[in-house]
Amino acid sequence: MGDPAKPGGPPARRHKGSSFVRTQRTLLSKNWLLKKRHWVATVLEIVLPVLFILLMTALKSLTSDVTVPAGWSDTTASAGDSSQGSSYSLLNSGYLVQEPTLWGLMLYLGLVSASELHDTDSLSSQDATVCAYTVGYAGLVSADAASPYAVLPACQPHVTPYKLAIAPDNDFTRAYFFETVKQWYPRVTLNASKQVTLPSFNDSVMFFDTQADLETYVKKVGYGKSYETPIVYAALVFDEYPTGDAIGTFQSIEYSVRMNSTVGKRGAPGAVPRTLGDPAFESPFQRTIEQTYYSSYTLRGFMTLQTLVARFVNCMPEWNATTKSTTGKCQQPLSTAQTSNDTDARLFRSVQSDVLLVDGLPTAFGGSASAVQEQLMSLPSATREQLLKPLRQAPQPYFGTTVAPFPIEKFLSAPFYDQVSSVFPLVFILAYLYAISRVLVVLIQEKETRSREYLKILGVSENAIILSWYLTYLTIFALSAFLQAIASTAGLFVNSDFGLIFIFFLLFSLSVLAFGFFMSTLFSRSRTGAFAGMVLFFFMYFVSSGFSTTSSIGSKTGACLLPPVALAFGVQSLATAESTGVGMSFGSASLVVDNFKFGSAIGMLFLDLLLYTLAGLYLERVIPCEYGT
Secondary structure (H helix, E strand, C coil): CCCCCCCCCCCCCCCCCHHHHHHHHHHHHHHHHHHHCCHHHHHHHHHHHHHHHEEEEEEEHHHCEEECCCEECCCCCCCCCEEECEEEEEEHHCCCCCCCHHHHHHHHHHHHHHHHCCCCCCCCHHHHHHHHHHCCCCCCCCCCCCCCCCCCCCCCCHCCEEEEEEECCCCCHHHHHHHHHHHHCCCEECCCCEEEEECCCCHEEEEECHHHHHHHHHHCCCCCCCCCCCEEEEEEEEEEEHHHHHCCHHHHHEEEEECCCCCCCHCCCCCCCCCCCCCCCCCCCCCCCCCHHHHHHCCCCCHHHHHHHHHHHCECCCCCCCCCCCCEEEEHHHECCCCCCCHHHHHHHHHCCCCHHHHHHHHCCCCCHHHHHHCCCCCCCCHHHHHCCCEECCCCCCCCCECCCCCEEEECCCCHHHHHCCCCCHHHHHHHHHHHHHHHHHHHHHHHHHHHHHHHHHHCCHHHHHHHHHHHHHHHHHHCCCCCCCHHHHHHHHCHHHHHHHHHHHHHHHHHHHHHHHHHHCCCHHHHHHHHHHHHHHHHHHHHHCCCCCCHHHHHHHHHCHHHHHHHHHHHHHHHHCCCCCCCCCCCCCCCCCCHHHHHHHHHHHHHHHHHHHHHHHHHCCCCCCCCC
């Protein structure tokens, strides 16, 4: 064999690996020279996002954090010290919420129906007043036109009653449960001269054969638009119950209280908060006392209906299997409180403090709450007994039927994040617009100046050129992400994990690079491409505005295929975690916050990096080039 070192010997074999490394070194040197030539632009690529973070940190320093004390407290600044929250006595804080009685709930349904009269152009003002008064205060609310307590015939075309629904319709629900409760809640006349009467349970209920029939009914086109199609305010749906001879014996009973949970504008809750979702509503970083949800369950009748079923179950009324009827007499005598002046006075306070009665009756009794109390205190003994009868059934409201939240632990609240929540993600998007423009310029300019074609003529592959730019920007963006993480954990996200913040910003930066590469394949002019890429990238952010806190986790995660959306959701999660002094860590990144996981943002940014890179490689090969191949 010839000696490769001597003339005439066979050429030495070149290793592909070493050739690839030499090529990359050369290309990286070329890229570095280009970046060095435009050193101001390179420095801005690195420090501009950091400067935006420092700017937000400076703005944050203008707002004082609030130390919220343990107990029943909130973030309201205390008198004389804006850095301290306010603490209250439970009894004087407004946190206690009174559960209304079923009497109050049924009156409320009538008043709502009266307030929503429709097609009143054909009614005189006097007739409209009569319709509203008889439905709201006279207890004429029955949807059965044959009932003596039905809505007046002249008013029926203008009234849509609100009802309580029961499903399914069978011996247990109608002949046992309904007949018992009907005895507890008859019509009660509060003032005969003023014709003020509380409606009966009998006139306030409608039945459905099955739960499916109930759901079909509320989905009808004409639902809730006429007297013949009452609105279902709430429904008791019995899922498991005794049948046949087992009725009247100790058996398992399961039921659901179904109420309108339709979410209003910007996530405002309906009659009750939504308990369904993808996933169900969660707020793991909440430290304050949120009054909206438990107040809704209490005041809107949810707990009132729960108490009604509990009283029925505790009573366990007698049941005649032969006649399929009940006398309403409790088989459990201890479930009924003994009558005494002291006990009755305690129980009657639930009526006197019923917010639905106290707020609903003043118009009928002269317009003042004191007039309502005078009327209630002067009721005849027989009327008072009617109101007390269901209250004597366990659970009895000896100490009132109030609901209160648990006290909270001491925590540090940062109101800054709530104040800037609407623009916070936008600031980070603006910080990266320059970076996306520079990526587009260098990639498109290389084609525009034919530099890439010259490199190909010299035997450099397309993939090697693209890889060299990825490695170049990996270095630039890694340095920038490191500085951003330092700046963030020093002032803006002080409670969050440094490593997690670094990974988040690095992956977003790399997804910006991948998006820039993808867009560069579509243009041959750097100015046009940079402008189009910046505009498209900026407008991608506004997709996040179409989602609310109740949007499904799947839809939010899917939207993160757009890198600006992933950044927006991720920054919002960081702000939520920081606002209560908790911060984001690797352990909490998988927690659901407003139906989104911070970990999902990181995962989707990595996926974006891969997808946009692959899409760019594909388009680079199929879209004809202006120069070369």
